[in-house]
Amino acid sequence: MAATLVSALSSRRKGGEDTSTPAKRARRKEARPGELLAAALTLFVEKGYAATRVEEVAQLAGVSKGTLFLYFANKEELFKAVVRENLAGHFPEWNAEFDVWSGNTSELLQYALREWWERVGSTPVAGITKLMMSEAANFPELASFYESEVMAPGRSLVQRILQRGVDRGEFRLIAPADMRHAVYAVLAPMLFLMSWKHSFGACAAPTEAIDPVRYLEQQARILLHGLCAPTATTSPAMRAASTA
Known part of the structure; x- marks a missing residue:
């Protein structure tokens, strides 16, 4: 399941980042929070809260760990966002x-x-x-x-x-x-x-x-x-x- 999501989220990226036009990069940036929440939901459900690492969430969403921290301060805030969203x-x-x-x-x-x-x-x-x-x-x-x-x-x-x-x-x-x-x-x-x-x-x-x-x-x-x-x-x- 996780591998499928990785493929879907990464299919239009090269090296983990979008290298297309500015307009596409802007759309990509807007989509990132939702993609991070989807990846986090998958991992929290499969592995539990304690065993899930933010590095794994970022990798599954196809972004760097630093990018994840632009949107969520830590794993606890990421989990809370998943709960609020879903x-x-x-x-x-x-x-x-x-x-x-x-x-x-x-x-x-x-x-x-x-x-x-x-x-x-x-x-x-x-x-x-x-x-x-x-x-x-x-x-x-x-x-x-x-x-x-x-x-x-x-x-x-x-x-x-x-x-x-x-x-x-x-x-x-x-x-x-x-x-x-x-x-x-x-x-x-x-x-x-x-x-x-x-x-x-x-x-x-x-x-x-x-x-x-x-x-x-x-x-x-x-x-x-x-x-x-x-x-x-x-x-x-x-x-x-x-x-x-």
Whole structure:
């Protein structure tokens, strides 16, 4: 994967630098931050934070280490930029989608799980979450950054979805003291999928493979309807929903 990216990023360079016209060099300079972030994402996911060296990122992006430092002061700032570009920077867009949702909240929750997989979970970006889970204890400053930039906004968005359902009478009442745990019940399937994809899932036997879409659909059904079979006192609508 890294070799392919090196070839793609370096195909129009000679000696690591663009020697074409000034206009092309200007365009090349504008593209460098994005190319450095793409290279950094690849290496952080493949090697982890501690094992990734800025020299490798620069080489993968086809520039010198000095060029990298023109844009990012150090590896920590490079990592933060990767997180903002691929995760944290999308929360305004995701919250805006919540604001204009007109359907019921059950559909919103299922949509959120599906879209999360399409936009994050199925992409290399999911490896950043797995990286933080494994290396956070060794890099507390990065852990604090990730908490404030990704985890807290993520919890807030899920809580908004759950509270919408409660306020509209679509979800049962969740006590304020229990809301935090309800949020984690929604987040847990996502965290599992990201961890699985970048660990055991990479070498699992075909019989043990997980279909992410079906898995999330099942998790949504359990979240919304529980595991208990409908009883005689359950409304026809609820019985139909629990077997959908």
